Amino acid sequence: MTSTLPTTQMANAIRALAMDAVQKANSGHPGMPMGMAEIAVALWSNHYSHNPVNPKWINRDRFVLSNGHGSMLHYALLHLTGYDLSMDELRNFRQMHSKTPGHPEVDVTPGIETTTGPLGQGITNAVGMALAEKLLAAEFNKPDFNVVDHHTYVFLGDGCLMEGISHEACSLAGTLKLSKLVALYDDNGISIDGHVEGWFTDDTPKRFEAYGWNVIRAVDGHDVSAVDAAITQAKSSDKPTLICCRTVIGKGSPNMAGTHNVHGAALGDKEIAASREAMGWTSAPFDIPADVYTAWDAKLKGSKSQAEWDALLSAYAAKFPKEASELTRRMTGELPGDFDKVVSAYIATCVEKKETIATRKASQNAIQAYAPSLPEFLGGSADLTGSNLTNWKECVAVRGDQAGNHINYGVREFGMSAIMNGIALHGGYIPFGATFLTFSDYSRNALRMAALMKLRSLFVFTHDSIGLGEDGPTHQSVEHVSSLRLIPNLDNWRPCDTVESAIAWEQAVKRHNGPSTLIFSRQNLPFQERTAEQIANVKRGGYVLRDVANAQAILIATGSEIELAVKSADELEKHGVAVRIVSMPSTDVFDRQDAEYKASVLTKGVPRVAIEAGVTDFWYKYVGLEGGVIGIDTFGESAPAGVLFKHFGFTVENVVAAVKKTLA
Numbered sequence: 001m002t003s004t005l006p007t008t009q010m011a012n013a014i015r016a017l018a019m020d021a022v023q024k025a026n027s028g029h030p031g032m033p034m035g036m037a038e039i040a041v042a043l044w045s046n047h048y049s050h051n052p053v054n055p056k057w058i059n060r061d062r063f064v065l066s067n068g069h070g071s072m073l074h075y076a077l078l079h080l081t082g083y084d085l086s087m088d089e090l091r092n093f094r095q096m097h098s099k100t101p102g103h104p105e106v107d108v109t110p111g112i113e114t115t116t117g118p119l120g121q122g123i124t125n126a127v128g129m130a131l132a133e134k135l136l137a138a139e140f141n142k143p144d145f146n147v148v149d150h151h152t153y154v155f156l157g158d159g160c161l162m163e164g165i166s167h168e169a170c171s172l173a174g175t176l177k178l179s180k181l182v183a184l185y186d187d188n189g190i191s192i193d194g195h196v197e198g199w200f201t202d203d204t205p206k207r208f209e210a211y212g213w214n215v216i217r218a219v220d221g222h223d224v225s226a227v228d229a230a231i232t233q234a235k236s237s238d239k240p241t242l243i244c245c246r247t248v249i250g251k252g253s254p255n256m257a258g259t260h261n262v263h264g265a266a267l268g269d270k271e272i273a274a275s276r277e278a279m280g281w282t283s284a285p286f287d288i289p290a291d292v293y294t295a296w297d298a299k300l301k302g303s304k305s306q307a308e309w310d311a312l313l314s315a316y317a318a319k320f321p322k323e324a325s326e327l328t329r330r331m332t333g334e335l336p337g338d339f340d341k342v343v344s345a346y347i348a349t350c351v352e353k354k355e356t357i358a359t360r361k362a363s364q365n366a367i368q369a370y371a372p373s374l375p376e377f378l379g380g381s382a383d384l385t386g387s388n389l390t391n392w393k394e395c396v397a398v399r400g401d402q403a404g405n406h407i408n409y410g411v412r413e414f415g416m417s418a419i420m421n422g423i424a425l426h427g428g429y430i431p432f433g434a435t436f437l438t439f440s441d442y443s444r445n446a447l448r449m450a451a452l453m454k455l456r457s458l459f460v461f462t463h464d465s466i467g468l469g470e471d472g473p474t475h476q477s478v479e480h481v482s483s484l485r486l487i488p489n490l491d492n493w494r495p496c497d498t499v500e501s502a503i504a505w506e507q508a509v510k511r512h513n514g515p516s517t518l519i520f521s522r523q524n525l526p527f528q529e530r531t532a533e534q535i536a537n538v539k540r541g542g543y544v545l546r547d548v549a550n551a552q553a554i555l556i557a558t559g560s561e562i563e564l565a566v567k568s569a570d571e572l573e574k575h576g577v578a579v580r581i582v583s584m585p586s587t588d589v590f591d592r593q594d595a596e597y598k599a600s601v602l603t604k605g606v607p608r609v610a611i612e613a614g615v616t617d618f619w620y621k622y623v624g625l626e627g628g629v630i631g632i633d634t635f636g637e638s639a640p641a642g643v644l645f646k647h648f649g650f651t652v653e654n655v656v657a658a659v660k661k662t663l664a
Contacts, residue, residue, distance in 0.1 A: 005295040007224040010045070012279045013080060013292045015252045018072040019275060020101070020285040021093035023266045026485040028094060028102065029248040031262035032070030035221070036155060036186050042227035043153055043184065044077055047235070047444035051302030051532035052082035055110045058331050059150050059309045062113045062129045062426065066122025066156035067186065069101040069264065073155075075100050078111045080288070084127070085109060085277035086360045087286055095182045106425065114425050115453050118445055120163030121418045124185060127169045128422020128431075130181035130240070131398075131407075135378070136428045138403035140327050145316045147309075151210065151235065154183040158196050161185070168415025173240045174212030177400050181240040182231060186221065188249040194260045205244055214239040221245030231591060254278045330376050333456070333512060342373045343506045347535065350498040354527040359520040359559070362501035364389035370505060371395070378429040380407035381460075382416045388434035388462045397534055413439045417446035417459065422616050426457040430509060436468070437477035437519060440484065446529035450515040451489040457515040458508050463522045464494065465613035465632075466648060467560055469510040472638030481558075482618035484517055491588045496562035497527050501587050503538040507589070521560045523641050528562060528583070541589025542601055544582055548573075551580040553659045554602060556622055557611040558584050561630075561650065565611055568655035577659060580606070587622075607662040613650060 022028035027509040049061045056546040065074045072093065078085045085099055092098035099109045103117030113129070116122035137148040160166055160548045173181055185204065190198055205215045214237040216230045227245060234241035250262030253275045267275065276282070283289060317324035329336075346369040355362075371377050371392050379395060381388045385408065396404035409416035420431040440447070440461050444551070450457040466476050484492050493504035493516060501520070508516035526544060532536075537543035545562070546569060553572075557565040564584055569579040582601055584590055590598065602608065602622065609628040610619035616631035623629060632648045 003502065005291055007038065009043050009292060010041045010656050011224075012252065013288055014040060014073060014076045015279065016283065017076040017090060017270050017279050017286070017288075019077070019115040019267055020071050021090050023047055023269070023272055024091060024285075025094040026071060026266050028266070028652070029069040029264045030072070030267060031159065031190070031264070032067055032186060033073035033076065033418050035188050035247040035249040035251050036070065036073055037251070038222045039155070039184055039186070039227050039247070040073060040077055042224045043231060045276055046228050048153060049150060049305055050111070050298065050449045051306045052196050052299050052592070053303055054306060055083065057306050057309075058427070059148065061150045062126065064114055064122045064126040064129070064152065065104055065116055065120065066154050066160045068116030068122060071102065071104050072101070074104055074112065075109070075352045078109065080106065080293065081298040083111045085111070091286055098266060107112070114422065115449060119159040121446065121449060123154050123156050123160050124165050124169035124415055124418035125249040125422035125425060126152050126181060126183070127178065128419040128544055129426040130173070130178040131419065132426035132428055133180060134176075134178060135398070135403050140323055140568050142316070142320060142323075145312065145320070147313055151180045151182060154177070154181070155186065157186040157188070158191055158571045160201055161202070162200055165414045166420060168412035169419060170208065170213070171211050171413065172410065172412065172419070172584070174208075175400070177212070177238065178240045179238050182234045182243065183241065184227070184243045184245055186340065187244050188247045190258070190260050190263060191538050192260060192263050200286065203216045203607045205242070208242045210626070212239060214241040216241065216243045218649040219243055221246045221247035238274070240308070241374050246533065250354070252279045252379065267374070271647060326375070327428075330429070333427065335510065336373050339373055342370060343388065343502070346370070347499060347502050350502055351535075353498070355498050356526045357494055358522055358524050359497065359501050360387075360389050360522060362495070363460065363462075363518060363520050364392065365498065366502045366505040368392045369502070370509070374430065374509070376428065376430045378405055378423060378431045380409050380416065380431070380433040382409045382413045382433065382435040382439070383411045384435055387436070388460060390432065390434040392462055409433060410447070413442035414446060417443035417457070418449070420451065420457045421446060421450050421455055424450070424457045425453070430456055430458065432458035432460055434462060436475060436477050437461035437465070437480050438463075440477070440517070447484070447490060447515065447517070448487055451487050454489065454513045455515055456512060459515065459517045460520070462518055463519045464519050466644040467521050467641045468524045469522070469641040469644065470638055473635040476636035477614075477630055478635060479615045480503060481612070481614050483570065485587055485618060489514040491516040491586055492519065493517065493586045494559040495585045496559050496583055497525055498527070499530065499535060500538055500583070501569070503535075504585060507539050517560045519559065523560065525560055525624045526563055528566070538585065540593050540597065541586035541591070542582055542584035543628065544580060544601055546581040548578040548580060550578060551606055552578050552584055553663060554580045554606050554608045555611060555655070556582045556584055556602075556608060556619070559612070561613060562613040564652065564655060567661070568652045571652050571656050572659055573582065575656065577663070579659065607659075609655065609658050609662060613645070613648075613657060628662050630655055630658055
């Protein structure tokens with residue numbers, strides 16, 4: 001320790017702030033911060049390399065509070081160590097527009113690395129962060145120049161370990177030998193319902209040893225020296241490490257410590273007073289003695305650490321200027337300067353070839369075209385690479401100590417998605433990972449968290465809808481596209497051919513303020529002819545694919561149903577009905593366009609019929625109650641795709657009838 005102040009006082013400062021903030025809000029979780037206070041002292045005082053003056057320093061260690069309900073622990077640490085988080089913000093814990101929301105939120109509070117709260121996702125994000133660090137180090141470090149060299153530390157509790165996603169992520173972390181990942185387990189035996197032995201009797205150390213982790217057992221979580229020694233040991237391991245810390249939840253509370261009563265509710269004035277007396281803490285609420293601030297202050301140490309690294313980077317840049325420039329570019333998230341030219345050239349190739357192929361293959365072709373100019377691409381699939389087609393000729397699989405740019409995630413859809421979020425949060429890569437669209441359900445909360453955090457995570461979903469065919473209703477995604485469109489800040493793309501697929505990838509890569517899904521077909525889809533203006537308008541999410549003078553009706557479609565819309569328009573023309581075709585590969589993007597553009601595409605007063613091989617309810621926002629929707633509101637069947645489309649009414653005859661009905 002650099003300070004002569006007893007570590008007990010440093011820990012009690014955390015306890016006092018947690019008690020006071022939760023009491024003032026009359027809401028929150030004081031038990032975990034009080035129980036993990038000494039663990040926090042050991043890590044943040046002796047090991048955690050960070051700079052409160054510059055929370056975004058590239059080579060900082062990452063700290064993840066996976067048990068995010070104990071957010072006051074993190075806020076107390078940030079305040080005490082010198083981040084721009086005032087005591088007034090702690091007083092406003094859980095209040096509107098404060099920097100101290102109920103659960104930690106990235107980009108709301110300086111020093112928060114990821115938004116946590118949904119248990120298990122924090123440790124999984126941390127796996128992604130540690131993986132990104134390892135891969136960047138392998139790519140950029142040179143002898144005597146370890147410019148990428150930092151740890152990822154995680155606090156987690158019983159709840160995180162009960163969640164299935166922790167199995168997915170921690171298993172993969174062991175396989176990939178993420179040795180700079182250190183997790184400190186708050187083993188207090190308590191969850192909201194009480195003592196966990198009634199529902200959680202796993203031998204956690206054995207479980208993690210089976211994953212290939214280094215496990216340090218039975219550490220006294222209230223002994224700063226013991227935790228400090230365990231972290232030191234963990235940092236010398238060639239495996240990820242789990243440090244099992246035995247703690248008492250709510251330690252310091254004389255009447256509630258060790259019970260579930262202290263887990264998720266304010267202690268009350270009487271118990272707080274008793275706790276203050278028991279701890280010997282005489283300061284008033286939200287009052288921290290000067291010597292405690294001095295002991296915790298990390299600004300000078302952090303600035304010195306960054307200055308040393310800055311000097312290392314400068315020397316590195318002098319000897320390896322290309323690599324230094326590339327590392328800086330990638331960590332800032334800027335795209336290569338020639339990316340637009342690469343995209344334009346590839347789209348021109350698509351127009352020239354006019355290929356009729358499955359859009360999953362069109363997606364792979366786009367990846368192949370873009371990857372050479374995007375070294376930050378980090379692809380992968382949840383055990384379906386040969387079906388999702390997210391690999392490319394030059395990609396190299398990540399294996400244990402072998403670095404690469406393509407990850408075989410195994411059958412871990414949820415884990416894959418949350419690991420991708422961790423990679424995106426760390427920086428240096430644009431992660432994309434794939435599975436079948438129906439399994440987006442397994443990934444859903446990670447998609448939601450990506451949208452909430454505004455991450456550039458790219459989720460690839462293939463084999464959409466009944467076009468999947470013979471695998472049947474268990475694998476046929478009927479409701480999924482519409483349900484994904486309900487997630488705020490998630491852009492969903494369902495392209496119809498090679499050109500739309502290329503542009504969907506371009507727009508997803510260029511998007512800096514949120515994630516995208518890229519939804520592709522199993523079956524072949526025909527190329528659609530377009531003018532240069534139409535190609536330019538694809539990026540607006542919806543555009544007029546085919547127009548006629550004085551259109552009597554508008555057909556709106558996406559993906560595989562564009563082909564049906566075109567054939568139906570041809571047939572309607574024979575019946576004397578002039579129809580405009582609108583392709584809407586991304587309703588989310590289209591909805592953000594200005595009113596004038598949207599009105600030019602969906603002309604007011606012209607009857608509309610939407611066609612999509614999914615649930616119908618979503619489309620009434622565009623066609624109105626008087627319009628028509630050709631969709632499917634039941635589960636599918638096991639049969640060849642062509643048979644299914646006919647069976648469920650995706651035929652020219654049915655579309656023609658629907659249009660005529662709207663005109664009647």
